[in-house]
Amino acid sequence: xxxxxxxxxxxxxxxxxxxxxxxxxxxxxxxxxxxxxxxxxxxxxxxxxxxxxxxxxxxxxxxxxxxxxxxxxxxxxxxxxxxxxxxxxxxxxxxxxxxxxxxxxxxxxxxxxxxxxxxxxxxxxxxxxxxxxxxxxxxxxxxxxxxxxxxxxxxxxxxxxxxxxxxxxxxxxxxxxxxxxxxxxxxxxxxxxxxxxxx
Amino acid sequence: xxxxxxxxxxxxxxxxxxxxxxxxxxxxxxxxxxxxxxxxxxxxxxxxxxxxxxxxxxxxxxxxxxxxxxxxxxxxxxxxxxxxxxxxxxxxxxxxxxxxxxxxxxxxxxxxxxxxxxxxxxxxxxxxxxxxxxxxxxxxxxxxxxxxxxxxxxxxxxxxxxxxxxxxxxxxxxxxxxxxxxxxxxxxxxxxxxxxxxx
Amino acid sequence: xxxxxxxxxxxxxxxxxxxxxxxxxxxxxxxxxxxxxxxxxxxxxxxxxxxxxxxxxxxxxxxxxxxxxxxxxxxxxxxxxxxxxxxxxxxxxxxxxxxxxxxxxxxxxxxxxxxxxxxxxxxxxxxxxxxxxxxxxxxxxxxxxxxxxxxxxxxxxxxxxxxxxxxxxxxxxxxxxxxxxxxxxxxxxxxxxxxxxxx
Amino acid sequence: xxxxxxxxxxxxxxxxxxxxxxxxxxxxxxxxxxxxxxxxxxxxxxxxxxxxxxxxxxxxxxxxxxxxxxxxxxxxxxxxxxxxxxxxxxxxxxxxxxxxxxxxxxxxxxxxxxxxxxxxxxxxxxxxxxxxxxxxxxxxxxxxxxxxxxxxxxxxxxxxxxxxxxxxxxxxxxxxxxxxxxxxxxxxxxxxxxxxxxx
DNA sequence: GATGAATGAGACTTCATTCAT
DNA sequence: GATGAATGAAGTCTCATTCAT
Numbered sequence: 021x022x023x024x025x026x027x028x029x030x031x032x033x034x035x036x037x038x039x040x041x042x043x044x045x046x047x048x049x050x051x052x053x054x055x056x057x058x059x060x061x062x063x064x065x066x067x068x069x070x071x072x073x074x075x076x077x078x079x080x081x082x083x084x085x086x087x088x089x090x091x092x093x094x095x096x097x098x099x100x101x102x103x104x105x106x107x108x109x110x111x112x113x114x115x116x117x118x119x120x121x122x123x124x125x126x127x128x129x130x131x132x133x134x135x136x137x138x139x140x141x142x143x144x145x146x147x148x149x150x151x152x153x154x155x156x157x158x159x160x161x162x163x164x165x166x167x168x169x170x171x172x173x174x175x176x177x178x179x180x181x182x183x184x185x186x187x188x189x190x191x192x193x194x195x196x197x198x199x200x201x202x203x204x205x206x207x208x209x210x211x212x213x214x215x216x217x218x219x
Numbered sequence: 220x221x222x223x224x225x226x227x228x229x230x231x232x233x234x235x236x237x238x239x240x241x242x243x244x245x246x247x248x249x250x251x252x253x254x255x256x257x258x259x260x261x262x263x264x265x266x267x268x269x270x271x272x273x274x275x276x277x278x279x280x281x282x283x284x285x286x287x288x289x290x291x292x293x294x295x296x297x298x299x300x301x302x303x304x305x306x307x308x309x310x311x312x313x314x315x316x317x318x319x320x321x322x323x324x325x326x327x328x329x330x331x332x333x334x335x336x337x338x339x340x341x342x343x344x345x346x347x348x349x350x351x352x353x354x355x356x357x358x359x360x361x362x363x364x365x366x367x368x369x370x371x372x373x374x375x376x377x378x379x380x381x382x383x384x385x386x387x388x389x390x391x392x393x394x395x396x397x398x399x400x401x402x403x404x405x406x407x408x409x410x411x412x413x414x415x416x417x418x
Numbered sequence: 419x420x421x422x423x424x425x426x427x428x429x430x431x432x433x434x435x436x437x438x439x440x441x442x443x444x445x446x447x448x449x450x451x452x453x454x455x456x457x458x459x460x461x462x463x464x465x466x467x468x469x470x471x472x473x474x475x476x477x478x479x480x481x482x483x484x485x486x487x488x489x490x491x492x493x494x495x496x497x498x499x500x501x502x503x504x505x506x507x508x509x510x511x512x513x514x515x516x517x518x519x520x521x522x523x524x525x526x527x528x529x530x531x532x533x534x535x536x537x538x539x540x541x542x543x544x545x546x547x548x549x550x551x552x553x554x555x556x557x558x559x560x561x562x563x564x565x566x567x568x569x570x571x572x573x574x575x576x577x578x579x580x581x582x583x584x585x586x587x588x589x590x591x592x593x594x595x596x597x598x599x600x601x602x603x604x605x606x607x608x609x610x611x612x613x614x615x616x617x
Numbered sequence: 618x619x620x621x622x623x624x625x626x627x628x629x630x631x632x633x634x635x636x637x638x639x640x641x642x643x644x645x646x647x648x649x650x651x652x653x654x655x656x657x658x659x660x661x662x663x664x665x666x667x668x669x670x671x672x673x674x675x676x677x678x679x680x681x682x683x684x685x686x687x688x689x690x691x692x693x694x695x696x697x698x699x700x701x702x703x704x705x706x707x708x709x710x711x712x713x714x715x716x717x718x719x720x721x722x723x724x725x726x727x728x729x730x731x732x733x734x735x736x737x738x739x740x741x742x743x744x745x746x747x748x749x750x751x752x753x754x755x756x757x758x759x760x761x762x763x764x765x766x767x768x769x770x771x772x773x774x775x776x777x778x779x780x781x782x783x784x785x786x787x788x789x790x791x792x793x794x795x796x797x798x799x800x801x802x803x804x805x806x807x808x809x810x811x812x813x814x815x816x
Numbered sequence: 817g818a819t820g821a822a823t824g825a826g827a828c829t830t831c832a833t834t835c836a837t
Numbered sequence: 838g839a840t841g842a843a844t845g846a847a848g849t850c851t852c853a854t855t856c857a858t
Binding site: 448449451529530532533536537539540542543544548549550552553556577580581583584585586587588589591592594595596597599608611612615616 | 647648650728729731732735736738739741742743747748749751752755776779780782783784785786787788790791793794795796798807810811814815
């Protein structure tokens with residue numbers, strides 16, 4: 021999916037990967053603007069020129085980083101699902117599971133940890149080249165949630181998942197503007213009240 | 220609310236305003252990254268140094284632009300409300316009105332026109348200094364929707380408005396990643412299905 | 419001596435003085451480079467344009483500040499002399515008095531407090547317009563030391579004062595480069611060893 | 618000792634050196650304030666960006682220039698010493714040699730040529746990062762004078778050298794404020810009178 | 817007399833990208 | 838294949854000074 025160019029040697033692939041990981045970490049920490057050639061190279065402990073050697077330009081590297089981060093999140097989600105024993109759960113349990121799938125595991129610095137998911141979504145609005153990637157990731161996330169709800173004994177279809185996702189994402193983006201943002205809390209409250217009314 | 224400093228004369232106020240408007244236009248067209256001293260000055264047809272004369276630094280100018288844009292949207296919303304004849308409406312009518320309030324009037328290039336609202340929300344996640352402003356705007360928007368729903372004969376409380384907003388915003392951010400994004404359409408479908416089930 | 423231009427009114431004179439004092443304080447705190455129109459005006463609580471209204475240009479203001487500071491030091495020196503009871507003193511006493519006259523009263527942050535005297539001397543090397551002023555101040559300082567030594571019962575002539583001054587100033591400028599500078603201490607040691615050998 | 622970073626190739630080293638020399642020349646001509654990125658680049662006939670490519674920031678470049686100048690002076694001093702035939706000399710001869718070591722060879726525009734030594738010393742008072750460098754240069758100069766005096770058949774220890782240096786430096790900084798400065802002359806007179814009295 | 821407004825010049829620095837080796 | 842070297846373009850911001858009022 022990523023553009024890629026040279027280096028099909030194992031070593032080349034390893035270095036490419038190191039750059040992607042470095043870029044992904046920067047993405048999480050500082051957003052899209054923080055992904056610069058220099059910063060990535062330093063993080064990865066590789067020469068500056070390697071960033072343009074392995075990636076056509078910065079957009080290419082940013083895209084690869086976004087993809088890496090997105091796939092990592094999904095992998096975590098599927099792994100979490102695999103460990104989930106089947107069976108009915110109360111609302112509280114389901115809500116927490118869904119929040120974990122959508123926002124990642126709860127952190128102390130939640131607001132900051134969560135923001136990248138939304139930066140990615142919104143940034144795609146101005147970067148058409150990210151759309152195919154993001155669409156793919158999104159479809160997979162959808163699938164993951166569908167399975168997760170099923171495992172929890174909650175009947176779910178595409179529409180219901182869409183609504184759940186919208187409720188969470190909508191709550192979060194609106195929570196980010198609070199002076200002391202608590203996006204996870206906001207999403208949790210929203211989900212509860214929605215589920216209480218039968219979604 | 221905006222920081223600003225000099226220019227109490229009418230002319231000064233006019234120039235300041237010209238800069239804000241130029242910055243706001245750039246914000247709409249290119250997002251936060253597009254608001255640069257040079258670009259703003261050129262847009263406004265004013266000397267480069269005027270940007271730092273009227274605004275302490277770029278953050279200050281960006282904030283003023285965001286505020287300008289946000290207040291403009293709200294003003295439009297209230298004006299629209301004022302022209303709204305009271306009385307019950309069918310779901311279709313209400314949905315269109317709510318979409319207009321939240322996303323602005325329908326445009327051809329809808330995806331692009333709509334994206335700034337979400338950039339603003341998300342950007343605030345990394346720019347704490349925008350939070351007070353955004354919170355204020357958000358509260359006003361909330362009020363506007365409350366009134367709008369009342370005018371449409373739909374019983375609404377804070378919670379219901381929150382849910383509506385979340386549904387729209389969540390739909391939109393998830394629609395932005397489609398290869399051919401139709402955020403307004405996505406939000407419309409979501410609202411319909413939600414209202415059909417009694418919200 | 420200072421250039422001066424407008425404002426012979428009492429109020430004008432007062433504001434001019436306020437600017438000079440503000441500039442002098444900045445001079446002490448940050449050296450010549452710290453004396454900027456903006457900084458001076460802010461310190462003095464006066465409008466920016468007043469700095470160019472009362473002083474032809476920045477050099478003029480800097481010169482006035484240097485003069486103010488220099489004359490203040492000298493006034494302090496003469497006052498100190500006036501309070502000095504006549505009579506022979508031991509070397510220690512004389513040394514401390516001379517150090518006070520040349521370097522100002524001992525401070526905790528001595529290195530920083532002392533540096534301006536030498537910046538002024540050296541800066542004059544590149545600013546011929548400061549020379550008449552500095553020469554006058556220097557002559558007065560010379561006179562002060564002559565009187566001081568006499569009061570202490572130490573026979574002194576111009577040559578001896580010159581040598582004393584040179585020893586102190588030479589010690590100080592060479593002490594400023596230490597990692598933990600102690601210019602007063604260095605000057606003290608130098609004076610002691612010189613006086614021990616009969617100057 | 619200088620910070621620097623890239624350029625290990627001969628060519629790189631040469632360009633780096635060109636920048637340092639350009640900066641050093643500017644330092645001599647106009648003092649610390651004259652060392653600006655633009656000015657250095659133009660002097661060296663190199664692109665502006667090369668100044669930040671070879672030097673982390675301006676402070677780094679200024680320090681390198683100060684070091685270059687200082688080491689050059691010292692090298693000249695040691696070379697001069699090497700050419701010095703051993704043996705007793707009269708006071709006049711010794712004085713001239715010491716002045717050469719401390720102030721550089723006599724020039725027509727003496728006052729200007731000499732001022733940088735003192736700017737460097739005094740500037741260090743406000744720029745702690747220069748202290749280690751200046752201390753090292755100072756120690757070497759001390760050594761040079763010790764050897765020089767020995768070569769001239771004059772018994773000298775650290776204390777005596779310190780006193781000599783202080784006398785010269787003190788004379789010079791006080792001479793810089795004369796309307797027609799003659800720092801070398803002043804130092805010469807001071808040394809004579811001091812040596813006449815057995816130091 | 818006094819000052820708010822205004823700006824051209826220039827300061828330092830970062831960065832994406834190219835290219836020779 | 839890999840990378841150190843290099844740089845043009847642009848970024849943010851400060852400042853001394855002028856001028857109209």
